Amino acid sequence: MKAITTHESRAAVDARVEALLAQMTLAEKIGQMAQIEKNSVTPEQVRDHAVGSVLSGGGGNPSPNTPADWARMVRDFQEAALQSRLGIPIWYGTDAVHGHNNVRGATIFPHNIGLGAARDADLVRRIAQVTAREMLATHANWAFAPEVSVPQDIRWGRTFEGFSEDTALVSELGVAVIEGLQQAAAPDQRVLASVKHFVADGGTTWGTTRSYDWIPGWWQSADPQRWRIDQGDSRIDEATLRAVHLPPYAAAIAAGARNIMVSYSSWNGLKLHAHRYLLTDVLKGEMGFDGFLVSDWLAAQQLDADLETGMVTAINAGLDMIMVPFRLTEFITAVTRAVSDSRIALSRIDDAVTRILRVKVEFGLFERPFGDETLLATVGCDEHRQIAREAVRKSLVLLKGEPPVLPLARTASRLLIAGAGADNMGRQCGGWTIEWQGKEGDITPGTTLLQAVQQTASASTEVLYDADGAFADDVQAESALVVLSEVPYAEGEGDRQHLALPPEDVALVQRMRARCDRLIVVLYSGRPLVVDSILDQCDALVAAWLPGTEAAGITDVLFGDYPFHGMLPYAWPRGESAQA
Ligand code: BGC
Ligand code: BGC
Numbered sequence: 001m002k003a004i005t006t007h008e009s010r011a012a013v014d015a016r017v018e019a020l021l022a023q024m025t026l027a028e029k030i031g032q033m034a035q036i037e038k039n040s041v042t043p044e045q046v047r048d049h050a051v052g053s054v055l056s057g058g059g060g061n062p063s064p065n066t067p068a069d070w071a072r073m074v075r076d077f078q079e080a081a082l083q084s085r086l087g088i089p090i091w092y093g094t095d096a097v098h099g100h101n102n103v104r105g106a107t108i109f110p111h112n113i114g115l116g117a118a119r120d121a122d123l124v125r126r127i128a129q130v131t132a133r134e135m136l137a138t139h140a141n142w143a144f145a146p147e148v149s150v151p152q153d154i155r156w157g158r159t160f161e162g163f164s165e166d167t168a169l170v171s172e173l174g175v176a177v178i179e180g181l182q183q184a185a186a187p188d189q190r191v192l193a194s195v196k197h198f199v200a201d202g203g204t205t206w207g208t209t210r211s212y213d214w215i216p217g218w219w220q221s222a223d224p225q226r227w228r229i230d231q232g233d234s235r236i237d238e239a240t241l242r243a244v245h246l247p248p249y250a251a252a253i254a255a256g257a258r259n260i261m262v263s264y265s266s267w268n269g270l271k272l273h274a275h276r277y278l279l280t281d282v283l284k285g286e287m288g289f290d291g292f293l294v295s296d297w298l299a300a301q302q303l304d305a306d307l308e309t310g311m312v313t314a315i316n317a318g319l320d321m322i323m324v325p326f327r328l329t330e331f332i333t334a335v336t337r338a339v340s341d342s343r344i345a346l347s348r349i350d351d352a353v354t355r356i357l358r359v360k361v362e363f364g365l366f367e368r369p370f371g372d373e374t375l376l377a378t379v380g381c382d383e384h385r386q387i388a389r390e391a392v393r394k395s396l397v398l399l400k401g402e403p404p405v406l407p408l409a410r411t412a413s414r415l416l417i418a419g420a421g422a423d424n425m426g427r428q429c430g431g432w433t434i435e436w437q438g439k440e441g442d443i444t445p446g447t448t449l450l451q452a453v454q455q456t457a458s459a460s461t462e463v464l465y466d467a468d469g470a471f472a473d474d475v476q477a478e479s480a481l482v483v484l485s486e487v488p489y490a491e492g493e494g495d496r497q498h499l500a501l502p503p504e505d506v507a508l509v510q511r512m513r514a515r516c517d518r519l520i521v522v523l524y525s526g527r528p529l530v531v532d533s534i535l536d537q538c539d540a541l542v543a544a545w546l547p548g549t550e551a552a553g554i555t556d557v558l559f560g561d562y563p564f565h566g567m568l569p570y571a572w573p574r575g576e577s578a579q580a
């Protein structure tokens with residue numbers, strides 16, 4: 001299947017790029033190689049320096065955070081880029097990893113772990129199409145997705161961003177995302193996918209995360225459990241790297257991937273951002289990738305305390321665009337000096353810029369630099385939310401429970417609900433939602449599980465909710481529902497050595513056990529947790545992953561309108577010792 005329907009032949013694309021490159025000054029070329037965070041650059045600087053891309057990091061939102069304000073923000077940058085001397089449009093990038101998830105009001109889909117459980121490539125393609133449409137409503141044209149990590153250690157805080165520990169499943173669903181983003185219904189409904197993070201980001205060893213004291217405010221935690229495996233070192237041989245972690249990239253390239261994001265992690269001690277063999281020899285050479293490579297956030301700066309040396313190392317290793325993301329003028333100065341000192345060959349700069357421009361031409365960015373604000377009406381619309389609800393429904397995995405425990409009866413006289421996750425949109429959505437780390441509480445419109453139950457149960461059912469299960473002493477019911485949930489996290493903040501349920505959760509389950517005949521536990525988590533402490537206490541246990549805004553997909557199954565469908569995307573550990 002041809003993933004990019006270019007209106008021009010390869011020869012015509014090349015000729016256009018070559019003609020453009022011939023007109024460019026060195027400064028304009030270096031500008032194209034820069035990707036700057038939106039609060040660290042003005043539209044005027046984008047115009048004056050011919051900046052190649054602007055991004056929103058996690059939580060990089062306008063204020064107020066509405067779809068219309070997003071559209072205005074991105075439009076301002078794009079208009080400025082078009083006023084640059086050569087009028088080269090920008091890519092506007094954002095981490096749309098489960099819907100257009102920074103935007104308040106967007107449809108939030110289950111994180112990839114749930115889609116790995118659903119195992120439905122057509123569904124994933126439709127989700128990516130919706131994501132593309134909601135992005136283009138705001139003029140954003142580059143999604144930092146799909147993540148095709150193959151996580152091998154569930155203590156990793158990014159486990160939920162990977163579809164599965166199984167390479168073949170990751171490849172299949174990664175391709176579906178690329179197809180959905182890049183070949184959505186109409187030609188102007190297409191965004192660039194970024195396949196990440198190359199390579200073996202999911203293969204790192206616990207305890208190998210480094211720190212970088214020359215980067216001010218480098219995220220680190222006083223908590224010794226955090227930042228322990230994320231961005232670490234993959235200590236595996238080349239055969240394992242090629243068998244477990246590389247295939248999703250081959251599949252992505254075959255499906256038309258034109259951008260790949262390089263991983264913070266190292267392979268046997270050498271940072272991927274410095275890895276000429278893997279980036280240039282393997283990916284661009286052997287695998288024939290002729291799109292462009294983008295760095296991760298500050299990752300080129302991790303290579304050396306000297307900014308120029310970091311940029312030289314990364315660009316010579318094969319990076320084409322640098323997610324700087326803060327220091328635009330210092331980046332320009334450093335790379336300019338490196339070229340004049342012959343630390344970077346001009347031919348390497350020309351190759352990088354050729355690759356960046358090639359993809360801009362292929363995607364028709366010069367003809368259609370803007371998205372389509374008439375799509376604003378569709379952001380978070382019912383049709384999109386129905387697809388999210390379908391995804392939630394299909395992602396649920398029944399870990400324990402036989403009829404007659406489930407389904408729940410619509411007509412029960414009373415239903416007890418407990419657990420802070422039951423009415424907490426933030427926990428339901430997890431990290432990478434509105435904020436980088438996600439957030440507790442009412443962060444964006446949607447339906448919580450409590451609301452979904454209230455909408456589903458009959459009018460005569462008394463639905464009682466208390467987060468702590470602190471009901472009056474005599475309150476009993478035939479069935480009770482407890483929602484256990486992780487507090488949201490992203491990246492190394494979510495690294496955890498111990499995955500057992502916290503004692504408060506175990507106590508809550510015990511308290512609720514005493515109040516009902518049938519106890520159903522729903523678990524919101526970004527990875528399997530060790531549930532041995534409650535397994536005997538509950539009659540049914542459902543893994544709901546990080547479902548996103550549409551919890552009615554859960555009641556669809558709990559009340560028996562649909563069967564359980566999901567299968568485990570990761571092995572579920574029994575006991576802490578079984579972990580990694
Ligand atoms: C940004 C994220 C970024 C992270 C670096 C945060 O401050 O908001 O987008 O991924 O830093 O890991
Ligand atoms: C993450 C990437 C993300 C980038 C921009 C980094 O910290 O590793 O996955 O795309 O930030 O937010």
